[in-house]
Amino acid sequence: MKPILPGSTIGILGSGQLGRMLALEARRMGYKVQTFSPEKNSPTGQIADLEYIADYNNAEAAKEFAHAVDVVTLEFENIAFDVATAIETVKPIRPRPSVLHTAQHRLREKTFLSTNLFPVTPYRRITTEADLEKALSELQTPCVLKTAGFGYDGKGQAKVNSLDEALVAWRKLESDEAILEVFVNFDREISVVAARGVDGQFTPFTPVENSHRHHILDVTIAPARISESLAVKAIEITHNVMNALDCVGVLCVEFFVTHDGNLIINELAPRPHNSGHWTIDGCVTNQFEQQLRAVCGLPLGSAEMTSPCCAMVNLLGDLWQHSEPDWVQILSDPAAKLHLYGKHEARIGRKMGHITITAETMEALAVSITRIKNILGIGS
Ligand SMILES: Nc1ncnc2c1ncn2[C@@H]1O[C@H](COP(=O)(O)OP(=O)(O)O)[C@@H](O)[C@H]1O
Ligand SMILES: [Mg+2]
Missing domain, CATH: 3.30.1490.20 (ATP-grasp fold, A domain)
Incomplete structure (x- = not known):
């Protein structure tokens, strides 16, 4: 297969923040971007060359969109299987429709995992x-x-x-x-985000630790505070999952770590994941560039961390209910990086942006997280 080179056009299904961050990477590398979704002036559309507005279930429109681009990828996995297969008759779609079909439905996903002997509750x-x-x-x-x-x-x-x-x-x-x-009475939740190329090349990011507030990701810490052997095991499972799905692109496996040190898979996401946003400021190659490289058939980049520790704090719409967060105070930490997604309305629970912080030690990282959370008024 010939690689899809800079200058070509990437088609993105979906138009939220994941597509926006992918589009930013694609543009940096000289690609053009078109986005397919029912929304106008969307987070992805603001960065794209063209925002193609249509319903996700409109297979004819999706085919027309596919004709205008060189490869189709996604930031939203709930694309109907028949729409994904219609696209596939026109242009490569990565990951392939069968991956979406499995990962968009919790029962199909759990059945796939358990029949392939992956650990699930x-x-x-x-x-x-x-x-x-x-x-x-x-x-x-x-x-x-x-x-x-x-x-x-x-x-x-x-x-x-x-x-x-x-x-x-x-x-x-x-x-x-x-x-x-x-219900898994877990010790902690971790995730592995990894990329897999057209030729099967596999590049994982370090496993990270996730904490949730009201069931929504709150903070990610890299690397996860787990043993080396558990980290190796989590990466191995992720590699086997991607191979079993024949998934090209980026995939996240969310795990529970039990009190006796075992791993149970919670769920899969066949796309960049919120728990991988820290890679933008914390790794040589971030998850969005990795997705771009994978779906274009390019060699994957290095997933090495550029500082020993990194954290991401999510910014939900709740923080805007009284006034805008105090960006000046937050950015007075020179290691803090702000990412906002261009969403027009700050609804409760809506992901509006995130902040990343890097540090030399886990102790210093914890101090920075507490400081940011205090400024945001969300405690720790
Ligand atoms: N079986 C379970 N046992 C314990 N906690 C769970 C279980 N299922 C979900 N949770 C908690 O809820 C969170 C969100 O559930 P998840 O299945 O990942 O759905 P979503 O698609 O909303 O991310 C999980 O990260 C975890 O904290
Ligand atoms: Mg989840």
Whole structure:
């Protein structure tokens, strides 16, 4: 396969912050960018050469979009399978439609993982109240009930301790298909973001540690404070997952680390991930450039860290409810870097931007995180 060289046009499905950061890298490297989504003046569209406005389910429009670009990639994995396959008849789409099909649906994803013997928490498919009753009698509580499709940032999921709670949660989901899974009493959550090229070249970033607030990623710390052997194991699992999916591009595996030091896969994202944003300021090559290189058939870059420790703090719309955060005070730390996504409306829980900080030691990093969180008024 001939590489897709600078000067060519990258087509991005989706138009949020992940596409924006990809588009920034693509432009830096001399590529043109077009974005496909129903939104106008979107975070990605503000950076792209052309914003193609159409519904995600419009296969004809998606094909027309594909004709205008050299390769199609995505920042949003909930593209319908038939739309992705329609695109594939026109131009390469990376990752391939089958990867999206698996990763966009929690049940298909868990089934793929468990049939390939990857570690996952016990789960059951739920389509009726009777299923729920049976599943609860078989699984250990507490459990988490999640919609099978279209969940993100903790939306469409509830922790349940009993059948009564589960029934309430099920009715509230208003979905015809869900997954009930055993709640993992984890020691910590980590993730591995990695890139895989057209030729199978695999380049992982160091495993990172994630903490959530209200089910939304709050802080990522790199590297994760885990043993070397666990880090190696997490990377090996990620490599095997990408190979099993034949995934070209960037993929994130979210893991739970149990108290006895085992890894359980929580979920997959076949695209750059929020827990990889720190790589923009903390690595030789960031996750977005890696995605670009992978989907263009170029050699992958070095994923080495450029400082010993790095952290990312998410900026949610909540912070704008009274006034704009105090950027001057935040930036008075010379190691702090601000990223804002160009979103027009700061809604509660909406990802508006992030801040990265680098440090020589974990202790110094912790001090910087606390300082930033205090300025933002979100405690620690
Ligand atoms: N089975 C589980 N056991 C323990 N915590 C869970 C479980 N499922 C989800 N969570 C918590 O909720 C967060 C969000 O759930 P996740 O399945 O990753 O959905 P999303 O697509 O919203 O990221 C996880 O990062 C974790 O903190
Ligand atoms: Mg998640």
